[in-house]
Amino acid sequence: MANITPKINFINELSGLFDLDGQVAFVPGGYGGIGEAISWGLAMHGARVVLAGRSLEKAELLAQQISDAGFSAEGIALDVESVDAIRDSIDQVAERNGGIDILMNCVGIQREEPLLEVTEDAFDEVYRVNLKSAMFLSQAVARHQVAGRKGGRQLHLLSVRSQLGIRNRGYSAYCSTKGGMVMLIKQHAMELAPHGITVNGVAPTFVYTEMIRHVMENPEFRDNLLERIPLGRIADPKDVVGPALFFMSPGASFVTGQTMYVDGGISSSQ
Numbered sequence: 001m002a003n004i005t006p007k008i009n010f011i012n013e014l015s016g017l018f019d020l021d022g023q024v025a026f027v028p029g030g031y032g033g034i035g036e037a038i039s040w041g042l043a044m045h046g047a048r049v050v051l052a053g054r055s056l057e058k059a060e061l062l063a064q065q066i067s068d069a070g071f072s073a074e075g076i077a078l079d080v081e082s083v084d085a086i087r088d089s090i091d092q093v094a095e096r097n098g099g100i101d102i103l104m105n106c107v108g109i110q111r112e113e114p115l116l117e118v119t120e121d122a123f124d125e126v127y128r129v130n131l132k133s134a135m136f137l138s139q140a141v142a143r144h145q146v147a148g149r150k151g152g153r154q155l156h157l158l159s160v161r162s163q164l165g166i167r168n169r170g171y172s173a174y175c176s177t178k179g180g181m182v183m184l185i186k187q188h189a190m191e192l193a194p195h196g197i198t199v200n201g202v203a204p205t206f207v208y209t210e211m212i213r214h215v216m217e218n219p220e221f222r223d224n225l226l227e228r229i230p231l232g233r234i235a236d237p238k239d240v241v242g243p244a245l246f247f248m249s250p251g252a253s254f255v256t257g258q259t260m261y262v263d264g265g266i267s268s269s270q
Contacts, residue, residue: 018245018246018249018251019045019046019249019250020046020102020249023048023101023102023248024048024093025050025100026093026102026141027050027051028052028080028106029080029105029108029157030051031053032209033208033209034106034204034237035157037238037240037241038240039051039066039073041245042248043072044071045249048097049071049072049073051063051074051076052076053078054077054078055077056076056077059076059077061075076089080107080133080137081128081133087136094144099144099150100145100152101152102154102248103137103138103153105133105138105155105156107134108129109125109126111174113170117170118170118172123172123173126173126177130173130174130181131184138199141154145192150196151196151197154192155200155201155248156181156199157204157244158181158201159203160263161174162178162179162182162201162259163182163261163267164266182201182259185200193256199256199257200247200257200260202240202262204235205264205266206234207234207236207237207239208236208237228266229263229264231265235262240262
């Protein structure tokens, strides 16, 4: 009869695949619709979450709610359009917490303008917030992760629009910046791999948040979208949490340079 007693090393190794105890997670954009859900997920799996965003009040409010629930969180103000502010904030977070193990970049905006009406100011703003900030958030965190010699995780919140255009909407700035982030992730993954730091992306389709309320309230657009999603529903913020936690966990230690599309099957059918 075969020996079915599990090997002790498997028990030890597999039991901690999704354990984030003691990890410090820096989450710019962490109080937004999707960011809030991910911040809760990180905290509930043991990480100390540092939320950052333009509104100190919103960051501190969510951090207090997470702390009141028995988890670890703090909120800070951060203007991601300033590279100096990014570097200063990350240096301070790393100094207070003894380093940064995880970057969960949830920053992103959209300024919808049809192609023939795109303005330089709006395009530049989306570029600065979506793509340029991703570059320098990654760089600033990587400097501490490399110096710490413990490896680390970096994850960026993308969109299915990093791969697919969208009909009848003015998404030039949004699609181009999210598409650029896919290649930024691949390049950063290659440069940071020798240091044991993984870099990945999670790319949802439309998710029920305040950011897309205006399009979801258009019955024709909503019905057309539902018809195109093989799973037949709009995503909820919690649908993004599981894939995000996977990439940030020890279970994804051999996964880097990848983008996971959390889109109900849209990208497989277009």
